[in-house]
């Protein structure tokens with residue numbers, strides 16, 4: 001069974017897309033079969049995978065509206081070893097059109113079910129809001145990974161997101177769980193970051209990943225070259241951190257699989 005992980009946080013600029021691209025690349029570097037689904041009209045995961053978002057004929061918008069199959073819209077970007085369901089600004093229109101549709105929150109789940117067997121990991125990059133697109137991602141997913149910057153308001157947004165996850169779990173997606181909380185853009189010299197990180201560990205001891213993503217300029221540069229950081233500078237601290245995160249995820253999941261067997 002493939003792991004379908006929504007990478008979500010309604011707060012903007014916390015490292016969702018950077019995590020999506022670099023985790024997808026790191027998992028595929030370990031020979032896992034990976035699909036990255038871009039559910040953000042900003043199309044940052046698409047661009048960061050080296051795909052020009054404004055030259056696409058089919059995108060996740062067409063898939064959500066039932067105008068194309070997921071197979072028709074998926075591509076394999078030149079610079080990556082993962083497949084991509086790309087997105088661009090058209091997705092804003094889909095968000096509005098979806099409100100009128102039946103089973104509006106399950107459109108992505110239904111689309112993914114057609115290709116799920118072909119992948120070990122399906123990562124869904126969410127927009128910075130709790131809208132219909134994020135809802136589609138959370139209904140399609142088995143778990144949610146929450147990237148967070150360790151700063152003053154981080155915990156406040158977290159409870160709203162966790163409440164949403166709980167509501168979805170109680171209604172449309174009983175198997176949804178919190179995959180983990182990921183500390184991103186971490187600067188160990190910053191006292192506030194250390195304080196917030198400490199609070200996270202106290203409140204969510206089992207859910208915070210051991211791996212911490214450091215602030216690293218190579219991670220910020222890589223998308224402008226249209227490639228994941230392991231292709232751009234594989235010795236950088238950002239590349240090493242995302243490879244470590246992939247390792248931590250694989251160990252957790254393999255342990256869980258042994259426990260079930």
Ligand code: ATP
Pocket residue numbers: 011012013014015016017018019040042044126127128184185186213214215216217219220221223238
């Ligand atoms: P949005 O909510 O707009 O979708 P996001 O949560 O997807 O944003 P990113 O786009 O991944 O966040 O990151 C925001 C900015 O911070 C980007 O310019 C990105 O390159 C940069 N960035 C992300 N992670 C790091 C890091 N660990 N070190 C340095 N820069 C980073």
Ligand code: MG
Pocket residue numbers: 016017018040044126127
């Ligand atoms: Mg993003």
